Amino acid sequence: MSLGARVRTVLASVGGLGLALGGAVAPASAAGGVPTTPTQLFNAYRHCSTDADRPTYVWAGSGLVVEGIPATTDASGWTSVGMRYQVWPAGHPEQTTTVTRTSATAGFESPATLPAEALADGQTYAWQAQTLAGDAASDWSAPCYVTVDNTRPANAPTVSSPNYPPDTWNEGGEPVRFTLGAGGAGDVEGYEFSWRQDLPVIGTTIGDHGIPEPTDPYADTRWFMRADSLGGPATLDLVPPGGSGPMTLTVRSLDRAYNPSATASYSFRVRSTAPTVTPVGPAPEFGRAVTFKLRPDTALQAKSPVVGYSVRTLGGQAGERTVEVPAEADGTAETELTLDGLYGQQVEVTSRSANGWVSDAGRWSITYDTTPTVGSETYPENGTGGGVGVPGTFTFSPKVKDVVSYTYSFNGGDEVTVDAGAHHGATVAWTPDTAGWSYLTVRATTGSGIELPSYDYYFTVAG
Template identity: 70%
Template sequence: MSLGARPRAVLASLGALGLALAAAASPASAAGGTPTTPTQLFDGYRHCSTDADRPSYRWAGEGLVVEGMPDTTDTTGNSPVGVRYQTWPVNDPTRITTVTRDHATPGFEAPATLPGSALADGQTYAWQAQTVVGDAVSDWSAPCYVTIDNTRPANAPTITSPNYPPDVWNKGGEPVEFTLSAGGADDVEGFEFTWQQDLPVIGTSIGDYGVPQPVDPYSYTSYRKRADALGGSATLSLVPPSGSGPMTLWVRSLDRAYNTSAITRYSFLVSSAAPTVTPAVPKPEFGEPTGFTLRPDPELQAKSPIVSYSVQTLGGQNNRTFEVAAGADGTATVELVLDGVYGENLQVTSKSANGWVSSAAWWSSSYDTTPTVASDAYPENGSSGGVGVPGTFTFTPKVKDVESYTYTFNNGDPEVTVPADTDHTASVDWTPASDGWYDLTVYATTRSGIQLAPYDYFFTVN
C-alpha cells in the first residue's frame, strides 16, 4: 500500500473485510460486554503521535484515514460494534468533526476517513477514538496529533560530486561521493535516489487483524537517506550499477509527510577499465581443458585491490556464471573446457575490495566442428554416377573423441547413425534410386554425447 494520494484503495479492502464480517452478525446494539477503548491507533497507515509537541505529518488531500482497534469485555462473542472518531484543530478545540463507523469487528482495525474539507493544509489537529455498543461507549483514547501537509517541497534538490564531475569522462574504481541538498526547501526531511529513472514508492503492508506494519522508509538505505537537519543535506557513497559508460543518479526530496519534490538528475561518464583474459595457448582446442589467466586493470588495482572475478560462459553446452577469487596481486587463474560447437565466449568482470565492479572483458573462440565428407563416385558439388551406381562416402572429424556419425540423404529421409572406427572416421555405402540433386547432411557425436555442427554435402546424380 503506497502512501500519499493512494490509501483509499486499502481502506476499501479493509472496509470490505469489516462489512463482510458484520453482515453475518447481529446489529451493534446486540453486542455483549462493555466497550473498551480502541487500541492500535494509526493515521495515514503510520503510527499516530500522542505527543502534542511532536505531531506526525500527513498528506490529507483526499481526507485522512484514521483507525483503531475496538473491543469489548466479552471474550466469547464476535458481534459488531461501532467506532466513533472525532478531530479538532489544536488551536480551537470547539470545532469538532465526528466520523462514525457503524459496523466494525472487535479485535480488528476499523478504518474511517476524516474528510479533507475539515483538515486545512499546515494546521495541526488532534483526534481520538471510542468504541460504541448500543448506548454504551468506552472512554476516549488518548489524543493523536497530526499536522496536515498537502504541499510538496518547493524546490528540487541539488546534487554535487567532488570526485566524479558531471558530463565528462572519469576513471572509475572508487565509489561516487554525492552531496544532496534541499535546494532551499526548508521542510525537506530526506532524499530518495536511484540509478533508475523510476524512483521507488513508499508503502505500508497490512498485517493480521488489519494492523498496518509501517517501516521507517529511511531504513532502506539503498534508496533513501535522511537529511542531517530539516531542510539540510545528506552525503552518499555509491557504486554505479555498471563499470563504465554514461551514469545518471535520479534524486528527489521528501518532506515529513513524504510528499516528493521535482526530480533532479546528475549525469557523468566512466571510462572502461576491464580486466584482461589470456588463454594458456593461443588457440584453445574444442573440448580440451584450457587454463586462463585473469589480470586486473592496473589503475583499478591501485585504487582498491581486486578480490574476485565474475566469469560468464556463453555459447557452450551449459552456460554458467561463477566467481573466482583473486590473489594478492589481483590475478586469478581458471581452467575451462570449451565445448560450444560453433564457438564460445567468456565475459569477465573484476570486483574491488570497495565494491566497485569493472566493465566486462570479452574473450571469444570459434570452432568448425563439422565433419569432412568425401566420395570418389559422387564428388561434392559435382554431377556424376547414375541410378543404381553405388558410391562410398567417408566421414572424417575435425575434433577429437568422435564416437558416431548421423546422416540423411535429403531432408525428410530417416536419419541413420553409424559408429566411428578406431581412427574416429566412418564410411557408408549408398546407391541412388533416382537421378537429380541430393543433399547429404552429416553431424558427429562425441564420446561425451555432444552433438556437433552439421555439414551439408551437395551433389547431383546423372
C-alpha cells in the first residue's frame, strides 16, 4: 500500500551522474548563455526550508539526496550544464563539503547525494546550490536547512480504547475511540495506523521536469494522525471494517523525519450487528420476483439510525450483483429481487448507519431443483422394460413455471428440441434398436431464454 502514486527512482549510480567531491571540478561541457541560480530545491524529496529555526527533518543514513533545477539565460532548449552543492553544519560554514554534478540538463531536476559521512545524526545543516556553465557559475541559492535524524522513536506507541475494551464482547454500532500515546518517545510527530498488519508507505510522486510533489501524510486521515504536540498523544474515532468478531488495529509512531517506531496493536471483539432479511408474501419460486423486507439490528438502530443497505445477490443469471437500497426513517427497507439462479440463490445484506458504521452481513438463501421430471411406463427409470423395436413414450414435466421447450437426446446422440404443451409438459416417442443400458438427457428452457440444468434418466432395454 502506498500513499499516492508509487515513488519513482530518479537517481542513478554516483558514477553515472558524473558527481565529484570538492570545489574545483568544472562541468563536462560548456553551454551557451549565462548560468542562473537554481530553483525548485528539495531535500530527501521534501520541500526545502529556508527558515533556520524550522529545518526539515530528514533521514540521511545513506546520504542525503538534494536537488534543484539548473538554468541559463539560453532559452534554446536542452542545454548541458552542471550543478554544484555545498553543505555545512549550521553556524560553521568553514566546514563545507562540496559535491559537483558535471552532467545535467537545464530546466530539469538534477539530484546529487551529499555523503553520509558529512552528516552527523542530530546535527542541523545548511546547503545551497549553483548552476555551472563552462567556466561560469551562477549565484548560490538561499540556504536550505535540514536536521539529520537517523534514529527511530525509541518505543512503540501505546494504544487504548475507552468504549471498546479488549477483554469482552462489545456491542457494535458506534466508532471506536482510540487514544494513542508516544510511549515516552519525545520526538514523535504523529501516528500511522491500519486495520491490517501492513502499514502505509510514505511516498513522493515525481512530476514534470522531475520536480517532486511531496504531500503532508497527516492530511490523509484514513491512515495518519498528527500528535496533539511533539511527543504527545492523539485521539482517533474509527469505524472498524464491516463484520463482527475479533478486530485489530496496528499502530506505529513517526518522528519528524518519518522514521517509524516499532508497531503496537490493539485487539477487541465486536458482536454481530447484521440486519435481518425476510421474503414477503408467498413462498419464493424460481423465476419469480420476490419482495424482501430488511430490518436493522435493534441495538444498532438505537445508537445511530440505519440510512441504507447494500444488497448483494449471488448465484443468479447476472452473476454477483450489488444494489444500494435507502432505508425508511425507522431503518427498514424493502427491495424486489428475481430468483433466477439455476440451483438456488443467496442474498447478503449489510446496513449502513448515519455515523458511518457498516454492519456484517445478514443472509438469506434458497436452493431448488429446476431439472425436468421424466417418466415412462414402457421404460421405467432405473428399471428394465420394453425391448428392441418396442416403442416407448417419455413424458417431460416442469418443476418450475414458464417452461416453453425441452431439449433431449438418447444415449448421447443428436439433440432434439420440442415445444412444451399447454401445461408446459411434453411427450416424445423412442424405439430402441439395441438391448441393454440406456439413458435419456433432458433440459428445459424458459420463456425468458434460460436453459435449466439437465436431468439424466437411466433405464435398461430388455434383451
